[in-house]
Amino acid sequence: MEEIPSSLPPEDFHQVDEWILDKPGELTTLRASLHQALTGKTLEQGTGLARIPEKLVLVASELATNALKHGIPPTIVRLLSDGTDWLLDVADHDVDGRPYIAGQRAPGQGGFGLFLADQLSLSVGWYQTEDTKNVWARFGTESTQAVPSADQEPNPIGTVLDPRSDPTP
Incomplete structure (x- = not known):
């Protein structure tokens, strides 16, 4: 088990929106x-997202799921911004x-949030x-974190393939 750093989020961010969740159906x-x-646009089923919103929505969903599954409700999801970057803050009690x-x-056993x-x-x-x-x-245009390419060494949890690569051998 690897702990994530205990630290306050960066300062100078203001709240854009907040959601309170009590159950996974939300x-x-x-x-x-x-x-x-x-994005200012509604999300239609099957629509691809731009890179930063896609990452942020995925991470928000994963962290909110963790909080609902392992924490004490209600779960509070806050979106903040400093005008350039986005900050996602997910709280449970x-x-x-x-x-x-x-x-x-193994894949399907969870634990990847x-x-x-x-x-x-x-x-x-x-x-x-x-x-x-x-x-x-924290998410922003300076993000150097990207999905590893298929030719990189597998991570300790499993292999993450670049979705742009051809999965056939």
Whole structure:
């Protein structure tokens, strides 16, 4: 198990929107609303997303799922911005739990939320308040984190293929 750094998120971000979730069935609404907050456009089923919104929506969904599954409700998802970058902050009310990147698992067993946040964002961290445990991830145009190409060494959790590559041998 690899712990993510305990640190406050970067300063100078203002809140753009907030969602409060009590059950997994609300994740679909979160994804659509988050996409609209990021792009100003509604998310239509089957529509591809631009790179940063796609990453942020995926990580938001994964972190919110983690909070709903392992934390204490309600889960609070906040989207913040400094005018250039985006900050995603997901909170639950389990102040005794510590977030960590899950170890090696077979596909379909879950446990990839924090791993994806770490891989797809500029930075990731967590902090506690008196009432909440918060995990945050920062996204921006300077992101050097990208999906590894198929010719890179596999990560310890599993191989992530570049979706632009041809999967046939």
